[in-house]
Amino acid sequence: MTNVLHWTTPDLALTFVLDDGPVRLTAVRAASQPAGAEPDPSQPLVEVRAVGHGHSSNRQAGTVLGGRLRYTGHEETGNTLRIVQEDEATGLRITSVFEAFAGVRAWTEASMIGPGSLELTSLSSLVVGLPSVDADLYSAVNSWMAENRWSKRALRDVLADIVRDPHHHVANSRYAVTSTNSWSTGEVLPVGVLVDRRTPNALGWQIEHNGPWHYEFGATARGGYLFLSGPTDLEHQWSFELTADNSFTTVPVSLVAGTDVDSVFAALTRQRRAIRTRRPIDDRMPVVFNDYMNTLQGDPTTEKLLPLIDAAADAGADYFCIDAGWYAEGDWWTTVGAWQPSATRFPNGLAEVIHRIHRRRMVPGLWLEPEVIGVRSPIAAELPDDAFLTRRGRRIAEKGRYLLDLRNAAARKHLDATIDRLVDEFGIGFFKFDNNTMTGPGTDKGGTSLGQGLLEHNRALLDWLDAIQARHPDLLIENCASGAMRMDYAMLSRLHLQSTSDQEHPLLYAPIVAAAPAVVLPEQAGHWAYPITGTSREEFILALVNGIPGRLYLSGHLNKMTPAELELVRSALTAHRAVLAELPSLVPAWPLGLPGWTDEWIALALNGPGVSYLTVWHRAPGPSTVTLPIPRGRIAPHFPTGLDNWTYEWSDDGLVVTANTAEPSARVLRLE
Incomplete structure (x- = not known):
């Protein structure tokens, strides 16, 4: 007998099949979309691998244990749905949890109801049955100074389509996207969109994990599947001994639906806002000046900082952040860890500089x-080996740094004392937490698998931040990790700001800025604006434009700029503050599609109920024209104003924009 469970949230409708097989999630659609005919994909809701219960495939789908699970009940409480399944032979109990926000947030809980044990080697956070793999996948690669590079591919180009009837098997291929190591976005982004072609x-x-993760697609007998998870054995050297006294919970994932790419990213934006923990201080959204990018580059001194502080204040900055090197007597890379101000950089003490900021x-x-101790730091000898990530009892050292294990009380005590001292002594109200050193696959301390040791450390880090x-x-x-190498919503659900890149070239930064709202909230996207004195007016403006459609993160030698240049900086901050007032209610769209790394024209719209801010970049020299397919409205230059070398007019196809400049340029427009 087959029963169908329809669970509808304000934004999403999910259909589950409950019969004499494993539970299956067979349909996910936006709540506003008509139901139509419900497909019946054969893919189980949960996939489980364990030692002794494997299957001969690299696929994480089609597992023996996943196919043996049977529905035992479900419960709806408030905004939460819990579906329970069990495998009678092993005593495995699986609970799939769904929380309704703007989309749904889901995870899996595993436990044993009998005296036995299972050595888990993979457990899905969520598996979605797809009616077809005739779809386009939008996904992104991410690397230092080249973040947020999105592309589109047909799933059928990577999943073989073969004859399917009772006498033929389904192709066993998969398309997998995997992030290894402790940089959750060091190579690829944990975000994607699948658009059905039919x-x-x-x-x-x-x-939503600040460590390793995995997702994959494959074809099934009646459609396909999308598998989402944290670490696995095959990809990340992860395993976990499950007993009656030792349960396991996967990392969470979020799921949304829409009708096209832009509507899905709008839904993801609303979901990120819904799951984010906000405190009253997060409503402030200050303009932060940071002395690093195209400025001091990790070499701060009293002499260099004091005029910068005065210039930043005159320009209108709210916060002033002293970047790397403030603690170092020489090399700032291998000496990190004690976090005491340098005596040579600040002859009269760091307090002199901090006092000027106040x-x-x-x-x-x-x-x-915070997560590293330099091998040349005195703290390296003072802390016990147990305070660090180790393999076979030896400290992991990467590029001159040891890596703290945040599960350890001594490690946390050292960091807590550091934070409390700096806040109490100097009145620090802002920290730029960086993370430039990867851990490798993890730690086997305490007898865990490498992947489980890293997962426990990842979760301990989140607890420490809370x-x-x-x-x-x-x-x-x-939140910073060599720019955006840990740009995930385990971190961003609890931290205020995300550095979107370390990219120093304004033209190369433009596609990073434009694509950022696909993965991070606009009100958390810290975009560097680092105008360089002496550059052309258009290059100076373009560097400032990069900061406006998000959180403008100001840098540059403001103290060396001409009055005309400083007036442009102040004008950009005024324009940015107008955007800031609307930013928490705006959602992104891309009139020209998600930006390509070499695109000549790039456009990002941040749309609200009554107003939109449209940022347009032209990255080639010479005059050029582009048509943006957007609804007609009242349009006005937002930044810069008073220049007439860009023109705008409406046609039947949308807004026709012409850049009449001899060099690359950019503009921000306001549409009502």
């Missing part, structure tokens, strides 16, 4: 890389 349906997801009515901030903000509710923290 129907106006699109599915979007994100994996006196100029700005909040002081400091760069910190504890900091509980003790210091007015503290803002930026």
Whole structure:
């Protein structure tokens, strides 16, 4: 007998099949979309691998245990649905949990109801049955200074289509996207969109983990599947001994639906806002000046900082962050860890510089890389080996740094004392938390698998961040990892700001800025604006435009700029503050499609109920024209104003934009 469970949230409708086989999630659609005919994919809702219960395939789908699970009940409480399945032979109990927000957030809980044990080697957070793999996948690669590079591919180009009837098997191929190591976005992004080619349906997801993760697609007898998970054995050397006293919970994932790419990213934007933990201080959204990019580059001194502080205050910055090197007597890379101000850089003490920041009515901030201890730091000898990530009892050392294990009390005590001291002594209100060193596959300390040791450390890091903000509710923290190498919503659901790149070339930064809202909230996207004195007016403007459609993160030698250049900076901050007032309600769209790395024209729209901000970049020299297919409205230059070398007119096809400049240029427009 087959029963169908329809679970509808304000934004999403899910259909589950409950019969004498494993539970199956057979349909996901936007709640506003008509139901239509429900497909019946054969893919189980949960896939489980364990030692002794494997299958001969690299696929994470089609598992023996996943196929043996049977429905035992479900419960709906408030905005939460829990579906329970069991395998009678092993005593495995699986609970699939769904929480309704703007989409749904899902994870899997595994436990044993008998005396036995299972050595798990893979457990899905969620598996979605697809009616077809005749679809286009939008996904992104991510690397240092070349973040957010999105592409589109047909799933059928990577999944073989062979004859399917009772006498032929389904192709065993898969298309897999995997992130290894501790940089969750070091190579690829944990976000994707699948657009069905046959129907106006699109599915979007994100994996919310600050460490390794995996997703994959494959064809099945009656459609296909999307598998989402954290670490696995095959991909990440992860396993977990499951007993009656030792349960396991996967990393969470979010799922949304829409009709096309832009509607899915709008839904993901609303979902990120819904799952984000906000404190009153997060409503402030200050303009932060940071001394690093195209400025001091990790070499701060009192002499260099004091004029920068005055210039930043005069320009209108709210916070002033001193970046890397403030603690170093020489090399700032291998000496990290003690976090004491340098005596040679600050002859009269760091307090002199901090006092100037306070006196100029700005909040002081400091760069910190809390998770590492330099091999040349005195702290390296003071802390026990157990305070560090180890393999076979030896400290993991990567590029001159040891890696703290945040599960360890001594490691956390050292970091807590550091944070509390800097806040109490200097009134620090902002930290730029960086992370420039990867861990490798993990730690086997305590007898765990390498992947499980890393997962436990990842979760301990999140607990540590929560504890900091509980003790210091007015503290803002930026999430940085060599720019955006850990740009995930385990971190961003609890931190204030995300550095979107370390890219220093304004023209190369433009596609990074434009694509950022696909993976991070506009109000959390810290885009560097680092105008360089002496450059042409258009290049100076373009560097400022890059910061406006998000959180403008100001840098540059403001103290060396001409009055005309400083007036442009102040004008950009005024324009940015107008966007800031609307930003928490805006959702992204891309009139020219998601930007390509070498595109000549790039456009990003941030749309609200009554207003849109449209940022347009032209990255080639000489005059050029482009038509943006957007609804007609009242349009006005937002930044810069008073220039007439870009023109705008409406046609039947949309807004016709012409850049009449001899060099690359960019503009921000306001549409009502």
